[in-house]
Amino acid sequence: MVKHVGQRPLSWLHITAAVLVSSVLAVPALSQTVPLTLGAIPPEDMVPLAKGGLEKALADLPAAVESVLKRSGVPGAAVVVVQGGKTVFARGFGVRELGKDAPVDTSTVFQIASMSKPIAATIAAIEVTAGKVSWDDPIEKHLPGFAVGDAYVTAHGTVGDYYSHRSGLPHAAGDTLEDIGFDRKTILERLRMLPLVAFRTSFNYSNFGFTTGAEAVAAAAGKTWHELAQQALYGPLGMTATSSRYADFLTRDNRATLHTLQDGHFVAGFTRDPDQQSPAGGVTSNVVDLAEWLKLLLADGERDGKTLISPAAMLPALRPQAFSSPARTIASRSGFYGFGFNVAVNANGRPDMSHSGAFVTGAATNVHILPSADLGIIVLTNAGPVGAPEAITGHFLDLLQFGEVTRDWYALMHPLLMQNYDPVGDLVGQTAPISPRPARPLAEYVGTYDSAYFGPATISQGESGLVLTLGPGAIKMPMTHWDGDTFSIAPRSENAPYGSLSSVQFKGQGKPETVRIDYLDDAGLAIWTR
Structure with a gap:
């Protein structure tokens, strides 16, 4: 794999599944009937949560966040915890921009990068519930002009295949086209020129592969993606600060500035317009709004007594659909990806759904959902990926489940995330010839x-x-x-x-x-x- 962000073997998008999961315990026998609910696993297969663990974790959370910000140099963060259908913690920390006094608060809008993917999966599940589309619909049904470099995959690749990165497209397909200014339509058209790997038995994380699946959902609904996101999810949940369009982010007075790592220090001044991959990385929001999204998921898709998402429509997104990191030895764990979510079973035998997001140009985020505890936590930061959000959620979930912190999460996560800053190009680390051959005129x-x-x-x-x-x-x-x-x-x-x-x-x-x-x-x- 090449070394740019989103293209590393242990990139930020997989770490929550590969590292924050300790082991897999027993699961229900295949003969058992398992209800279609997010927390469907018999209690006897779970280790009980630590007594008083939630209270301890909440009380410790401010100090834990402050500690990670100080160690990492990340300027600002916002954190929210939802439990039992209520927001039980919401707070901002630090500043929106280095060198300025404006603080991060719960209304501060962040770019959430690839944490947009589980939101896009939620939107798709709403449309599946409405009968507009199916996870198993071929992409061709809704995007008749779309093609990839294999006729069979073009004809048979489904919405679910593209939402789970198992279409066979190469890793980060289309990202460099976005870097040099091509629009979404052109990028999706040019995916057909890329060589494919094995269909459905491979996993290659691709923002524009994922965007292809979302575009099919939007086409089935007869709307653009940002219109569908607003009408299907943000509007009904009252998420007034949330958008899938970058221009809306620029209108927010209370917004976080991106900070990128340069010579070991964070600096402000970079911008990242992710509109072309909006379903995969273009959501902007604050923790107040995102708490409403968590509540919808944890309530099995119900809102104010109405069903926005049927459990049968959402469940496929929240269970394994692809091996995101197959075990390399019999003593190793495998990582799994659903439709827009990392999915796992943690050391307590509890289903765990998560996703991280990051822009090297200056954002890092993380969401963890523990349905059996009726709990979710989100951390948003305004600096590039150095392990800060993952360390905060790992620390919190340790206290919740075990009553104590099992390891130094920042020390664990930081070196893994730093791989995202490895420079690219064949001349990195090379010294120019002392006596080069001359160039032509x-x-x-x-x-x-x-x-x-x-x-x-x-x-x-x-x-x-x-x-x-x-x-x-x-x-x-x-x-x-x-x-x-x-x-x-x-x-x-x-x-x-x-x-x-x-x-x-x-x-x-x-x-x-x-x-x-x-x-x-x-x-x-x-x-x-x-």
Whole structure:
């Protein structure tokens, strides 16, 4: 796997399933009848919660949050706990932006990144309940023009296949197209050019694969995604500060600023517009609103005496649909993914649903739901992934279940999450040749080169040398001569963290005929022809 965010073996999206679960205890025999409810597991298969554990965990929570913020350098966080249908804890901590006094409170709106996925699954379940769509509907039924690189998968891939990342699309499919400015429609159209892996027996986390499933749900409802999200979920639950459209986030006066990690310190100033992958990563909200979403899930889809989601429609999202991390030995645990949720059974024999979200450009979030305790916790932060939200939820759930903290959760999570900052490109860590071979006259490289997948790449000559321009976003990167026909660029984007360094290699007799950009070439498609 390549090393950009969302593309690591232990990326933030899987950690809650792979690490916060201690072991799997006995489950009901197949002959037993299990009710279709979120907490359906016989009490004898669960270790009792610690006596007074909830009270202890709630009392300890402010100090636990403050400690993690101090250790991590994360500027601000908001936390909410729902139990028994009520909000039993909601509080903001720290500041919205470093160097400014405005505090984070319970109304502060955050970008929640991939925590958007379980919300998108909830919206789909509402539409399944309404009879507009089924988890088993082929994507073609609702998106007749959509295709991937295999005719069988195109015809048979279902809404559920794309919501569970088992479609066979490669990891992070389409993310680099988003980085250089392509819109959702174009990105989904170009997924057909990517090589596939095994259908339904593989797991490759893909924001745009997930978005494909959500687009099918929206098409079945006859609405755009942000319209459907508002009408199906946010409106009925009174989530007035929540949106699936970035422009709405920018209108909030009380909003959190992103902070990205650079040279070991968080800095403000970056922005992240995730509209093109909105179902997968584009929700903005506060903890007051998100508490209402938790209450809906924990109430088996009922709100004010009305059924918004039937348990039969929601349950498939909350049980294993794919191996997110198959066990490598007989002594290892496997990780599982449902439809938009990490799903597991924890050390107490209790079903556990979770998801993390992160932007390297400056956000990290985590949700954990423990249905058998009728409880959910959400942590939102305004800094890139360093393990802070996961450490807070792990600490809290330890006290709730065991009455004591079993480990230093931040020390455990921090190094795992730091992998998200590994720079990309083949020149990272390399030293430029002391006596490089000369380049051709720079004018010979100038021109427009084309790629069916990435679109045109323009090489122009500026005052300081060559400049590479990519995509509809006209992303410009100065080029530095490295050796012969090889130049270097230092990309910086959501999928190219600080410190990335990539080669740009020209080939051809006479004037160069092709150019290859290494950091974009995961699928072998980053070769442009003049």
